[in-house]
Amino acid sequence: MLASLVLFLISVATGIGLLWVFRRTSDQAAIRATKKRLQARLLELRLYADDPRVVLAAQKALLVENLRYFALMLRPALYATVPVVILLIALDGFYGRRPLAPGETAVLTAVLDGQAAPDEPVSLEAPTGIAVETPAVHALARREVSWRIRAEEPVAGQLRLTSEGETVLMPVVAGEGLHCCLYGRRVRSRLAWLLAPGAAPLDARWVKEIKLDYPAAEVSYFGLRTHWLVWFLVFSMAAAFLLKGRFRVTV
Amino acid sequence: MSSAAGLLLLALMSAAGLYFDGGSGQHLAYIGPGAGFAFLGSFLTLLWAFAVSAATMLTWPVRMAWKAAKRRRSLKKARVKKLIFVGLDGYDPRTAERLMAEGRLPNLSRLAKEGSYRRLRTTFPSLSPVAWSTFATGVSPARHNIFDFLNRNLKSYLPELSSSRVNKPRRVFKIGRYHIPLSKPSVDLRRKSIPFWKILGQHEVDCTILRIPITFPPEKFNGRLLSAMCTPDLRGTQGSFSFFSTRNESVTYETGSRYPLQRSGNVVKGVLEGPDHPLVPDAGKLGVPFTIYLNGARNSATLEIGGEKYPLRVGEYTPWVPVTFKAGVAVKARGICRFLLNQTEPDVNLYVTPINIDPENPALPISHPSYYSAYLAKLLGAFATVGMAEDTWALNEGAIDEEAFLRQAWMIHEEREKMFFNALDRLREGVAACVFDASDRIQHMFYRYLEGRADGPLADTIEKMYQRMDELVGRVFRYVDEETVLFVLSDHGFGSFRRGINLNTWLLDHGYLALKDGAETAGPYFKGVDWSRTKAYTLGLAGLYLNIAGREAEGIVQPGAEAEAVKAELIEKLSGLKDPATGETAIQRVYATNRLYRGPYLEDAPDLIVGYNDGYRTSWAAAQGIVEREVFTDNPKPWSGDHSVDPVLVPGVLFSNRKIAAEDPGIEDLAPTALELFGLPTPGHMEGKSLFQAAAPA
Incomplete structure (x- = not known):
């Protein structure tokens, strides 16, 4: 129970920490602008649905904007990777394996x-x-x-x-x-x-x-058992999603 | 976990930034939720895009076949593929002809030479809402019901916006001080008849209509439309600026508001006032606090509002700043405005444009489809949405100077150009129409330079504007081919506004209007007028109304013979009225509307339209229903040009790349022309004729 709570708190803290990293290391204005253009191109697909030429041009623009979006994500992702990988390795020691069961x-x-x-x-x-x-x-x-x-x-x-x-x-x-x-x-x-x-x-x-070679462990929340990394992902993403407005971060 | 679920989970996790070493199941890298969102967002975006595209492509043949069948039925006589309207509000033929003769408008000259140029008859009265409504519908004001910017309420004599009405929610749930609306506020368009683009849309002709006046609220039709003139700002007004100052003095603006700034060292605080609280009727207006951090003597500062920071420099506008007014959980209104730091010493003065409805998240519908404004804003950047976006009143009242006004007008013009060229880029068959307002606003505010009443570095502003509009037309040429018809037109021309005439005072002096208790003057909106003894009054820019019994709440003039007699008297006395100070004729002619128009809304029209002479116009006070002591007054405001004069004096311009047959075209002819070019007959209710049909012999 305590281990599950700690994993939850660490996940939330990681989500918040990564928001901070994104805010500090990403070009937020460019990300916002790129996202808006992406949304615009999606709307364009609806607005000009009868014109295949415009639809294809919108698709091409969507691809270009997506690439631009990824490029903008690269820098914060690089900043985030090192600490997160170290954290995950450490967490895997706690949550990744379980003791051998008798007979195993x-x-x-x-x-x-x-x-x-x-x-x-x-x-x-x-x-x-x-x-x-x-x-x-x-x-x-x-x-x-x-x-x-x-x-x-x-x-x-x-x-x-x-x-x-x-x-x-x-x-x-x-x-x-x-x-x-x-x-x-x-x-x-x-x-x-x-x-x-x-x-x-x-x-x-x-x-x-x-x-x-210990067996892999699973962590349970809400009656669902799965790999701890899944829960970590869910909680950290949920925290980041819910708090990104408060941190004024666009991702 | 099932294998399918496992695969899905794996895909999601991979998408979310997790990367597994397949052999050991141990992670190698995780980039975090940011990358996860990015990947998921992009993935879903692309997935959605491809799904929509696939659906578009798969259904396209069927849809095209259906449309082609429909078009074949109705458009078999179409003569063009593309029709482009460039509306230059207020582009005056006299100035244009002079500049063309001087070789300064090469593109318009080319149009005139290779195609056609005519002076374009405008409407009675020659006002933009009236004329553009006629352009759209092909009918006179008595059939589209727009006679002025303002109309009077027949019960209260108070002014009302003539084009639209915002109605409060019909059902409200009251809990204590909270009034929770159970339905949305509705907006009624008061312009009647059918715009030509709606008819074309019914026949599958694609139309993009940008900023043509009197299109708020946007009507549903088979096309795209962005609303224009009479679209309110977020406060519900037609555009009211905010002026902030640390100087403690009492100043009242007609169309803006002044607010205090609190200064403590280099930190200055203020509150930007927004709309009324939507849930608590007595709670006043919503506000958004802001802080300005002054940077010493460098004429610069930093504005912090809504958690974001924007650099300020004296004399420079910020980009559009989003502001959110919160009235409670999930109840918010979003607007955009620009800030202009006028000075930092000795007092801090800050001008804020009217708070425009945010086109990305509009609080009221401003486009059709509703997401068209969001599309434009997301793709091209935020843009002004309020009907009269160029803040003429801020210049009129000294909140900004001429250069600041010009910069603002041109920034709005550039936004409009981007939208228009976005539409032209996507136009293969159909109509693209856009009205550019800078030509009107700049002439209103700089006309005294054109006629030599003022001089200075901005003396050639109007001529430069004419040339810039000509350059715009030149860029439109790129989209014109053999199967395209291009029209460049204005709704009216321009004249000087040196002297104002208060016809309410004249009516008082001549016994047609009476005041209570022997007063000599009356306040705004007829405060103090004795309606039981008043036969006629004026309100707005061009109309003169009789106080008709059975129509006005306190009418005394009997309809029929008596009304006709009063009208005849007024026409006789006012036509040719002289200005005693100058000896000039102030009023050329007065027109009875029942002789000008025929239509179902004639009852709502002013009874008389006053044809002021060039140099004259209804006074600022008379337009508001004020009775002053003097009939004639000087107009000291920068608003020194106008067109609410005798419409005969201020025709518009009409250029086309095709030869037109009509010798005396009117603005009502454009709608039938648009239909005719696509092979559609002119509907019986339209009063105009196609420009390509020769006029019938008299």
Whole structure:
């Protein structure tokens, strides 16, 4: 419930924030003028419906105005993209995945470092409540080692992966409902870590990345369950639409 | 979720700015709701456009076949494909002929040489609403019911607008102080008869009619029309300006209002007054506050109104500024106006044009179809919508100077040109007609320069205007081919207005009008007139009315013999009336309307039309029903030219690219001509004849 409320508030705040970005970074006068011309051309289709020459000319003008409209949207869109992408990645850590349900399986993959031998043995040790169903499967070309694990009961523990005498931990969660900071990745590269900012960074010589393929989560509002991004889109667009007049923004 | 719903959702999300990495289902980018709106808006726009276009194209053969069948029946004798009317209000033949002789109007000269030029008989009286109504309908005033700008109410003797009437909503729901209308206010057009474009539309001839006077409210017909003269402003007047000043003095304007500005340092505040509160009758007028931020001594400032900011520079108009007057939730009236900062020191003076009905969101219908004005405004920019858009009264009353007036007039003219050429660009077959008013307004306000009564840097303004109109005609030539007929015409000419005649005073002096309690003067709209002893009175610009028993509420002149006798007396006494101060003839002739016209609305006509001589006109006071001490007064106003004189003195002009047969054409001939060019017979009620038919021998 709290998680749903927070997602709603973040979505609304994002809509407002993007309105602010649009107001600051877009050519509002040009957008207004372009929209008016677009509307005029639509009216022209009705006013001169009996004249195909005018109708075709209006269509051509509509296309041109649409292109102009997109060009005008480009600048604010570019400004908005970076912060929104970072926000979405962060939100995906909260809302994108869910813990394994008891009886459910997932694939755990370790991407080996380029210096390590591709068939170097890697051992996996799971906490109580998590069963390792398969032996390690090596994909030599991709330098990956994978296991299938299965949740047997609700648990929050660590998977222990060991190679070359060095052990790294990967959190594993099984149970019901959403779980905050459920990142299915640990990475060594700082750049790659930006895509999983809530996860602890890897600090081992033999492994570059560990991935645990949690199932996708769904969020429920008004009795409807779907991907959180859909709700984010709906709420942020609704907020922006309802408040654009107050912010004097034309989009 | 079903796969179809999923696809739809995916499409919507993609449209809304989300982009997915298909493999993992993880987002890669999201541009946000702005881009979402943009994409959705454009997508839907294009979708709609293509749907409409597809429908247009698919049904086009059927519609064209239907129209062709209809046209074949009615237009088999059509002689032209296109008919273009360029109306130049008040373009005077004397000035035009002089300038043509001097080689300064090459395009009109070419028309006259290759086609035809005639002086065009105007109507009685020679006033724009009367003459353009005759142009539209092909009938005399007694058949279209427009005799002046104003008519008098027969019960109250108060003036009424002759062309239209705005009626309050019929049903109102009252809750406490709120009066909530349950129906829309209706607007009646008082001009009768049928304009030629309506007849052409019935026969599938496409018509675009722009700003031809007396077209408010717009009549439904098969074509496009933008209303003109007598379209009110947002306050419901015929155009009342606002003048704001920090100077605390009492000034009263006849056609505008003065308002205070509150100054605190470089911040100046005021309130722009709009229409009456539509829901609370006693709440006064709605207002929109504004703030001006002065920028030191740079003669510039910033205007903030409605949350938007506009730069102000002394002597420069702002673009059209949208203003919204809110009367409650979802109850608002939208207008547009221009601001002109006259000065910033020592006092701040600000002029605001009349608040025009916003053509994008009109509070009253100003076009047909109703969205035609929105189309023009969205495509070409906002434009003046009030009937007499050029603010002659602001110049008359000193709220703006001559240069500011001229700039305003030409800005409005440019708007009109854009609309007209938009229509011409889209005209393949049919009619495009537009009336340009700058020619009339500029002559009204600058005529004293033309006749040498004033001098200065603007002395050649009228001549320049004539040349500019000639250039306009030159640009119209591009649209004229072998199958096109072009008419350039004016509704009347122009003369001087040096002296005003107060016929109410003359009637008082000669025993035809009486005042109560021995008074020597009467206030506006006959305040103080003793109707029980009054036989005749004047109101408006050209008419003289008898106080007829059974017609006027307090009439005393018996219709029939007595009325005819009074008319005969007045005609005899007033015809040839001399101005004692100058010795000039002030009134050429007085006409009895029952000898001028025949028609069902003759009863509503003035009983007499006064044919003033050049240089004279009804005085400003007499037009308002005022009785002064003096019959003759000087006209000191910038409004120094006029045409409400003997119509014989102020014919209009008529140019055509075709040879016309009529030697003495009248403005009533244009409507039958338009019909004849498209092969339609002249309806029996029309009084004009086609210009291409030779006049019958006398």
